[in-house]
Amino acid sequence: MHDIRAVRADPAAFDAALARRGLAPAAAAVLRHDEARRAAQTALQEKQARRNAIAKEIGIAKRQGADTAALEAEAVTLREEMAALDAAAAAAEREQAALLEVLPNILDPEVPEGSDETANVVLHQSGEPLVFPFTPKQHFEIGEALGLMDFGTAAKLAGARFTVLKGALARLERALGQWMLALHTEAHGYTEASVPLLVNDATIHGTGQLPKFAEDLFRTTDGRWLIPTAEVPLTNFAAGEILPESALPIRLTALTPCFRSEAGSAGRDTRGMLRQHQFAKVELVSITAPEHSAEEHERMTRCAERVLTDLGLTWRRVFLCAGDTGFSAARTYDLEVWLPGQGAWREISSCSNCRDFQARRMNARMKPKDGKGNVFLHTLNGSGVAVGRALIAVLETYQQADGSVRVPDVLLPFMGGVSRIG
């Protein structure tokens, strides 16, 4: 959500920011409602002031036994006038909020220009694509050949875009999640959390999925939402709170299933388990003072990169361009992993600094150490990393000529003695 005062102060800058995302100007429409709201509100407040004065006078007059009929008559008239003004102010406010809540965050000035992923900028690459002495297979070929990855059964149980893992592959998925959690809690200072996977309207609105992206989500019959990422519950820990600055930064991590409807992605990545309705992910969330979010963003991204490096994967950091940066983010780094079987770089993590955009939506503030007044917090989220896609990357990277898969060293303590699958 945007600060209406910022729009008021510099409408042209606001529209220019929207233009970077390829969006039409909106400041004029927003300000039209803002002005209508303020006009109605000012008029309303004058009536309210008069109403309060009359009520006070009546109170005094009654105590003295004086006649109050004239005052009461004026108050009744006022009440009718106020009702109309109140309705006008409320309507203007609703319309302004409706416009504002579907506008994305203002981008960091450093975000590269561009309308789609072709304009993203590779900042750093770790390792080179592996050269295989054989033709590397894709993950689903490996998994199905091992008899440990079963799309047929998953389709029977639930439909397309689900996967059944068995035996050592199920264990490998679990090991990946466990190991990542251990790394972030023990080496990176994050606090592990176990959170609701079903959340209410306010919570999912707070992080920005509602109202604009409802079609990407699953909704329960009692009106709750399945989380598309643990970012939603974790970030909302701060919702409605006024945190002392001394409590910051708050660093939270959770391993959860994520549920996405994948509406609009029909036909994309239909083979294998790259794009699923349900997948496991270790999420990182940081809640910081405004002046520290930029450095926290770099730190968080390094925490995610550490996962890929320690797994021995080939990866690169990509600075998302204006058109590819998500709704709530001011600045996003994607981590892409090299998939030898597919012969492509694929997103495995996305680390975003949302600044105060989500905090405004969820009214999350902090009380500064020194100064007066409360300020909105900054929120950041990043995958640390997507477990399902990490599994894919491990399978394709560690596959052997005989169809077996070696287990990365860091996972050995979590694999119950299994060092080779197949």
Next chain:
RNA sequence: GGAUGGGUGGCCGAGCGGUCGAAGGCAGCGGUCUUGAAAACCGCCAGGGCGCAAGCCCUCGUGGGUUCGAAUCCCACCCCAUCCGCCA
């Protein structure tokens, strides 16, 4: 699902329909005192909107209603606690 009791400022906790945005306490901030700290004492201390300012307005879970006037009365809903039922 049924029954009961509750939702008031950062926290705890008062609040006969009218000078209540709200007593008191705790925490916090500033000061006096002290070599320093503690204690004691004094003062300040909710959030938001409009305004250059003075100031005005809104907010006592949310939304309606009654009233000249609602934290206080009525209705609905939400949430929390406890007990019962059911259940992993």
